[in-house]
Amino acid sequence: MKIGSRLIQFPIVHPKLITTLMVLFTLALGVMIAKVHVDTDPENMLSEDEAVRVFHNKMKKEFTLHDVLVLGVVNETHPDGVFNPGTLAHVHELTEFAKTLSSEKYPASKVITRDIMAPGNVDTILQAGPGQVRFEWLMKDPPQTREEALVVRDNAMSNPLLKGTLVAEDGKAIGIYIPISSKHIAHEISQKLLDKIDEFSGDDQFYITGLPVAEDTFGKEMFVQMAISAPLAMIAIFVLMLIFFRKIKFIISPMIVAMVSVISTMGLLIGTGNTLHIMSSMIPIFLMPIAVVDSIHILSEFFDHYPKIRDRRKTIEHVMDQLFMPMFYTSLTSSAGFASLAFTPIPPVQVFGVFVAFGIMLAWFTTIIFIPAYIMMMKEESLDNFGVTHTDSEQKNSLMARILASTGRFTFAQSKFILVITLVVLVVAGYGISKIAINDNPMNWFTKNHPIRVADRALNSHFGGTYEAYLVLEGDKDTELKPALAASMLSEKLGSFAGEKGGLPVIREAHQAMDSILPNVSDTEAFLLQLEEAWQIKMDDSDDDAYEVWGQAIDALDLLKNRSQVFKRPDILRYIASLQEHILTSGLVGKSNSVTDVVKKVHMELFEGSADQFRVPDTTSAVAQCLISFQNSHKPDDLWHLVTPDYTKANIWIQLKKGDNQVMQEVVEEVEAYMA
Numbered sequence: 001m002k003i004g005s006r007l008i009q010f011p012i013v014h015p016k017l018i019t020t021l022m023v024l025f026t027l028a029l030g031v032m033i034a035k036v037h038v039d040t041d042p043e044n045m046l047s048e049d050e051a052v053r054v055f056h057n058k059m060k061k062e063f064t065l066h067d068v069l070v071l072g073v074v075n076e077t078h079p080d081g082v083f084n085p086g087t088l089a090h091v092h093e094l095t096e097f098a099k100t101l102s103s104e105k106y107p108a109s110k111v112i113t114r115d116i117m118a119p120g121n122v123d124t125i126l127q128a129g130p131g132q133v134r135f136e137w138l139m140k141d142p143p144q145t146r147e148e149a150l151v152v153r154d155n156a157m158s159n160p161l162l163k164g165t166l167v168a169e170d171g172k173a174i175g176i177y178i179p180i181s182s183k184h185i186a187h188e189i190s191q192k193l194l195d196k197i198d199e200f201s202g203d204d205q206f207y208i209t210g211l212p213v214a215e216d217t218f219g220k221e222m223f224v225q226m227a228i229s230a231p232l233a234m235i236a237i238f239v240l241m242l243i244f245f246r247k248i249k250f251i252i253s254p255m256i257v258a259m260v261s262v263i264s265t266m267g268l269l270i271g272t273g274n275t276l277h278i279m280s281s282m283i284p285i286f287l288m289p290i291a292v293v294d295s296i297h298i299l300s301e302f303f304d305h306y307p308k309i310r311d312r313r314k315t316i317e318h319v320m321d322q323l324f325m326p327m328f329y330t331s332l333t334s335s336a337g338f339a340s341l342a343f344t345p346i347p348p349v350q351v352f353g354v355f356v357a358f359g360i361m362l363a364w365f366t367t368i369i370f371i372p373a374y375i376m377m378m379k380e381e382s383l384d385n386f387g388v389t390h391t392d393s394e395q396k397n398s399l400m401a402r403i404l405a406s407t408g409r410f411t412f413a414q415s416k417f418i419l420v421i422t423l424v425v426l427v428v429a430g431y432g433i434s435k436i437a438i439n440d441n442p443m444n445w446f447t448k449n450h451p452i453r454v455a456d457r458a459l460n461s462h463f464g465g466t467y468e469a470y471l472v473l474e475g476d477k478d479t480e481l482k483p484a485l486a487a488s489m490l491s492e493k494l495g496s497f498a499g500e501k502g503g504l505p506v507i508r509e510a511h512q513a514m515d516s517i518l519p520n521v522s523d524t525e526a527f528l529l530q531l532e533e534a535w536q537i538k539m540d541d542s543d544d545d546a547y548e549v550w551g552q553a554i555d556a557l558d559l560l561k562n563r564s565q566v567f568k569r570p571d572i573l574r575y576i577a578s579l580q581e582h583i584l585t586s587g588l589v590g591k592s593n594s595v596t597d598v599v600k601k602v603h604m605e606l607f608e609g610s611a612d613q614f615r616v617p618d619t620t621s622a623v624a625q626c627l628i629s630f631q632n633s634h635k636p637d638d639l640w641h642l643v644t645p646d647y648t649k650a651n652i653w654i655q656l657k658k659g660d661n662q663v664m665q666e667v668v669e670e671v672e673a674y675m676a
Helices: 001-006 009-013 016-035 051-062 085-098 146-157 183-197 212-244 249-269 279-289 293-309 312-343 348-376 393-398 399-413 415-434 451-459 483-495 504-518 524-540 544-561 570-585 595-606 620-630 636-639 661-676
Strands: 067-074 123-127 133-139 172-179 205-209 466-473 589-593 651-655
Touching: 001 009, 009 016, 009 249, 009 348, 016 249, 016 348, 016 524, 067 085, 067 183, 067 212, 067 451, 085 146, 085 172, 085 183, 123 146, 123 595, 133 595, 172 183, 183 212, 205 212, 205 312, 205 451, 212 249, 212 279, 212 293, 212 451, 249 279, 249 293, 249 348, 279 293, 279 348, 293 312, 348 661, 393 415, 399 415, 466 661, 483 544, 483 636, 504 524, 504 544, 524 544, 544 620, 570 589, 570 595, 570 620, 570 651, 570 661, 595 620, 620 636, 651 661
Parallel strands: none
Antiparallel strands: 067 172, 067 205, 123 133, 466 651, 589 651
8 A cells, every 4th residue: 555545544534533623723723813913014024133124213213203194285276275274274173183193902102293293383483683583383373364374375485394395385285294103003093084084174185195004004905805805716716626527515625625724824824923914915815726736636536537446435545646746746845935935034025935835735734634534524426427427539529638639739840939939938038027126115006096096196296205215424433533633633724824814923823822722631622622712812802804814713623623513514514405406406306304404594594584694604603503593493302303412413304206116226326426
């Protein structure tokens, strides 16, 4: 007796026991499916210790950044666009409502109220006389008149941080940026906002978009689609087998094998603590057709041999002797192919590969023990008229036989032609493979008329972009600076003033001050502080010509004193502005905001709103004054979204109108080319 027939002896003798054990095993794993947690976060395609993910999370923490929902309010019918009392009242009400939102499923997750960006939650920067600025809420209360609404518009449009981001340049749309503490509540929060929006009437249109919404919504809809697509796949397989075997009782067994394999595999996947990712959600679709393959082989052979043997047990033993090793090897190789995905660096792909491999081998084992048991539980009478009943001559004249014979003759006669066509197809396929472009933009997971995708198109047509990217710049690590080296660097700078009127006396007195202080200090900071005091006294006592030179000398000293605070330096801020302009003119970026924009806006208002003063000031101390002024606003911590408190790192907030991988890659290349 061969191994195949030996293995099935127990199922043949105890078919009901085998079936009972199989059902209990399936139920034990199947109940774990209730613990399912859907995960559509693309970040989780990377391992937690992946360098790019570690850096991303670190920067989000340093700049206190959060995932954001974008709620857009659009009015294209009113002459003043959204800047009318009715629309602004809706905006105010939605903002206040958003502040109250939290998750019912995840109580610790909620809207980050302090960081909401909306007309009622941001400052407008206004001049308050020479050398002074004042900060007022852009829209403390909803305006009651047209004139008040237009004041809101004018103040928003005059602020480069808000124009194109919070308010559309055409005045037809306003955005409310709602940060959330966790991506997993995005769909829930968006649904609550939509319920609130249903209470409004009028011409206003409301849209909710943003990657967190797309990802979380897809997770919810993906689960629904699984419940639809998996049964449809089973129905398709069932119909095909019914066409071939024409006995429902007979083809139920492969369907049971498929269900056992899928339920057990998914139950084990979820029960072992794995989340249901996009990849793992496809496991049932992969497993079902694979799971029935071995069953079909057995049934097909049984179909051919039963009419000759006319004994269930002998027939199934004969079939298993013939098919056991081929089925084992094909299942093993298929399983090994999927299991090899465990060596990829992408966790969801690893999970997908391992559990499909497990499911294939489980399907093989279930087929080996259950199909014989199922056949033995069938009544002998149910097999009447089952199997091949046609004579050899009838089979040769069947439609399928004629098609196969014709195909064989054509293949033999046109072998060279077929080889040439095959090579051509391979070449074309190779070229096509080289043109594959990877794009995982979650918006493209939805149909074009899906509300999220409609919102994406509508808001990106009005604003700088709803897709966010952050470009982090970091200053060079500060090396230890000894007092003598600091004095040498200042001496070199002083030498550049020799040709200026009144420069030589200043150089001489500046060196005298350095020479008198240097021997008495060992700390660089103390040296620079004492030197600044000495030079300031000299400056106050100097004439007009020398005063200008002393001012330049003190600026140089101030730059050295604040050498670690890189992003207070005017030259660096101008570099950032130039970089922003470069990526904007590339056509890839819709808008960007940085600490430079803050400095330029405050500097302009310090000079009574003069447009020609919308620039980076010339000295570090003047930059510092602008930043100090900004910190008198209602939300001074907003500055730390754009620069770290020690001014060693800066963050450029980039807004993109498209979230495709190719666009982001082109932006990266533009930045790298500019910095090269």
